[in-house]
Amino acid sequence: MAVRLLNYEVADLCLGKPPLRSLSASASLASALSALKSSDDGCISVWSCLHSAGECRCIGKVSMVDVICFLSKDDNLSSPSTALKSPVSALLPKLPGLVCHVEPSSSLLEAIDLILGGAQNLVVPIKTNSRRKQQKSSNSSTSHNGREFCWLTQEDVIRFLLSSIGLFSPIPSMSINALGLITTEFLSVEYHSPASSAVAAISQSLTGQTSVAVVDDYGILIGEISPFTLACCDETVAAAIRTLSAGDLMAYIDCGGPPEDLVRVVEARLKEKNLEGVLDEFTICSSGTPSNSSSSSSDDDSSSVNTPLRRSGRYNRSGSYSARMVRRAEAIVCHSGSSLVAVMIQAIAHRVNYVWVIEEDCSLAGIVTFSNMLKVFRQHLHSLA
Structure with a gap:
């Protein structure tokens, strides 16, 4: 029964997760840019640390998309070298709660609730043995007061639920339309409009972990400007x-x-x-x-x-x-009659948190997101709690 999922903890989703690379909030954008180019991850965690008090907190994350949007502003584009001297904290969104610390013993339901509450990343301490701690304590880019952390995302939770998808029957086989998963409010820009007019939408899509649809005059989906591609x-x-x-x-x-x-x-x-x-x-x-x-x-x-x-x-x-x-600008699409499990697999296979929904004539009908999927699974799990 799906009730057994209630016994899982956040630590169960962290197995094999690499430690976070980090930057101080006072570091320059140039340092962030260098770290991003040498990282296998799409973003770098930003920390505020008072070592004298033994307090270290992850206060956000930055990606190449943040840097690109910042530099595309007129004043910054005229002098990129000067702009890159700005502190990395200038890139952090003003929205609170995008990054949230949780304990490894937190339940799966607690993690889902935090994500549905707006958290993009959950920062989790990594459990390591004493020998590993000694080996890693000298790595200032990953260690904070002798501890290392990883983070969980919407994709991690969706992947975990997909591994037990049979426990949610018959929900996975139902269409995304029948489940009410299609959101008709989405970010878009016209094909021939200036790309600069989409900068605000790109930043918003990064925060919402979606994308900006590119459509023609008739609302036909041509492609997308995706933060995942820009990264x-x-x-x-x-x-x-x-x-x-x-x-x-x-x-x-x-x-x-x-x-x-x-x-x-x-x-x-x-x-x-x-x-x-x-x-x-x-x-x-x-x-x-x-x-x-x-x-x-x-x-x-x-x-x-x-x-x-x-x-x-x-x-x-x-x-x-x-x-x-490599990420292509070609949009990943489905239809309103597609099943939930099919759309989940489609999104995970392409490493995106969303899938566009189109009509038979390729006009854009809406978008399905991991967040909406998690709401459906959370409702099912809540009935078992």
């Missing part, structure tokens, strides 16, 4: 956001590198806006040194950081694009 890019995309249309931005961020014709368009429009120095600024900011510096460890490393606009995307040390990080 695979680098900071130079800010220049493309300020100069391209929403439709062209999709092509620019799609699959590991912008087309050369769009690169030339961005360069030309930067000149029209009297922002000729932006490309040089981005080169210096990305490499940490001037482009003619000989401090690079290899030719491959040098080429991957000294031409950032032409190589927008996340690259590994060899200079080749990391297939693991």
